[in-house]
Amino acid sequence: MDSKLKSVYEAQDFKRVGHELIELLADYLKDTAEEKIPVMKWSEPSEQFEFWKKFTENSSDPLELFKNLIDRSIHLHHPKYMGHQLCPPAPISALISLLGELVNNGMAIYEMGPAATAIEKVIIELIARKIGYDENGDGYITSGGTIGNLTAMLAARQNAVKSDIWEEGLNENLGVMVSSEAHYSVDRALRIMGFGSKGIIKIPVNEEYSILTDLLETYYQKATEDGIKVIAVVGCAPSTSTGMYDDLQGIASFCKSKNLWFHVDGAHGGGVIFSQKYKHLISGVEHADSVVIDGHKMLMTPALLTFVMFKDKDVSYSTFNQKAQYLWEKNQDEEWFNMARRTIECTKLMMSIKFYAILISYGEEIFDSSVTHLYGLGEEFASKIKLRNDFELALEPDSNIVCFRYKPNGISEEETDKLNSNIRNVILKDGEFYIVQTLLGERVYLRTTLINPMTNSGIFDELLDRIEEIGNKLI
Ligand SMILES: Cc1ncc(COP(=O)(O)O)c(C=O)c1O
Known part of the structure; x- marks a missing residue:
């Protein structure tokens, strides 16, 4: 073997660079928590590309790489990170992820991930219990909510169509009813499955942006009259x-x-099953045939980690009932430990360990503490917005997602849209806070996800002051 190739796997080098990386990351955790660095240093995509192009040509030092990578990333551990739904992972979970990446067990079959596969089963039993399933509940971990929703929709189709879809393809017009506010991954899953627009039956929402349950019957009848066999409803x-x-x-x-x-x-708020205070929000989930919950949103794990749960364990074996004889022998259908038989992935990351490290280090209660605290921050922020004259809260939040806008007296709806969009742009580029925007109906709102437990009441005041200041300047 040439000496350079040998050096790639050198344990001493790993130890030295590894120690330096941990030092760097520990400083990073401290600096973000103490707000010593901005939440993000904005640079335009072209500038970012030029930087990395030059870096590729000029650098061969992994530590330089680590430092620049941190410096040029968005910082989810910063208390002023209040944007998209991705959590600042618990550091213990990030540490075990490093272990997982190094031992690199592929999880497709038991022998390619014995420990992480058994750990997955332990966790799945916990999640099933928290959902309120009986002992027949089961599931597995998959790579993200988008794949999770696709998996659940495939299971729904398998359940509704009695012919062998794997062999014969699909010869029916199927449909799924879903809120017009659902995440686009549901729409995407159904289009991947060939349902087309007519098979995606969007149900309007009420003024609280929740599905109008009373309209389900009408839409169901209409779809049936149009020759569509409705197979499922998504909540x-x-x-x-x-x-x-x-x-x-x-x-x-x-x-x-x-x-x-x-x-x-x-995917976002399924983790509320752990919260004594807020689990009532998800009441009814125990009746669901399938449930998707992301660990990387509300359950403190790094991306990706998604639980796909089924009320009927048989479904968790039959959804991807396709033959791959080189991986397993006949009559191994119900072996929980051969994961590729059950999930969309062949090789998958050792995702179970990301959740498990938190579970065994801090106990199940930590998920209650975190979700309850973050949903509480949603209420707190909303009450602060309501106290301000020129601000409008879109809705009393159910969760840690809070939408609002800056709307001084006397400006039109169109001007308000433009103003809030411009405010968000200024905030993005100046890097002190990270928030996003959304459209509610036709109108532009600022949107925050309070997903960092370090975010606090003082930060809410600072953010609202800053928005007011930017808004007044822009006007
Ligand atoms: C409700 C909902 N479902 C699904 C997803 C997709 O999940 P992922 O980003 O893990 O693929 C999201 C992401 O924001 C979501 O909010």
Whole structure:
């Protein structure tokens, strides 16, 4: 072997660089928590590209790489990170992820990930219990909520169509009913599955941005008259833009009355199953045939980690019932430990360990503390917005997603849209805070996801002051 290739795997080098990386990351955690660095140093995509192009030509030092990478990334551990739904991971979870990346067990079959596969089963049993499933509940971990929703929709289709889709393809016009506010991954999953626009039946929402459960019957009848066989209803727990939960009990009753599959997209707020205070928001989830919950949103793990849960364990074996004989022998259908048989992935990351490290280090209660605290921050921020004259709260938040806008007296709706968009742009580029924007109806709102437990009341005041200051300058 040439000496350079040998050096790639040199344990001493790993130890030295590894120690330096941990030092760097520990400083990073401290600096972000103490707000010593901005949440992000904005640079235009072309400048970013030029930088890395030059770096590629001029540098061969991994430490330089680490430093620049941190410096040029967005900092989720910064208390003023209040934007998209991705959590600042618990450091213990990031550490075990490094272990997972190094031992690199592929998880497709038991022998390619024995420990992480068994750990996955331990965690799945916990999640099933928290959802309220009986001992027949089961599931697995997959790579993100988008894949999770696709998996659940495939299971719904498998359940509704009695012919062998894997062999014969699909010969029916199927449809799924879903809130007009649902995350686009549901729409995308159904289009991937060939449902087309007519098979994606969007149900309007009420003024709280929750699905109008009373309209399910009407839309169901109309779809049936149009020759579409409705197979499922998706409930949002909560929807992405506003963070408002659908009436899951109502959807569950409707699904029961029509014998439809009931899926809950709890990618963002499914983690509320751990919160004594807020779990009522997801009441009805125990009736769901399938549920998706992201660990990387509300459960403190690095991306990606998604639980796909099924009320009926058989479904967790049959959804990808396709033959791959080189991986397993006949009659191994129900072996929980051969994961590729059950999930969309062949090789998958050792995702279970990301959640497990937090669980064993801090106990199950830590998920309650975190979700409860963050949802509480949502209420606190909303009450501060309401106290301000020129601010408008879009909705009393259900969760940690809060939408609002700056609307001084006397400016039109169109001007308000433009103003809030411009405010968000200034905030993005000056890097002190990170917030996003969304459209509610036709109108532009500022949107925050309070997903960092370090975010606090003082920061809310600072943000609102800053928005007012920018807004007044722009006017
Ligand atoms: C409600 C909902 N479902 C699904 C997703 C997609 O999840 P992921 O980003 O893990 O693919 C999101 C992402 O924001 C979401 O909010």
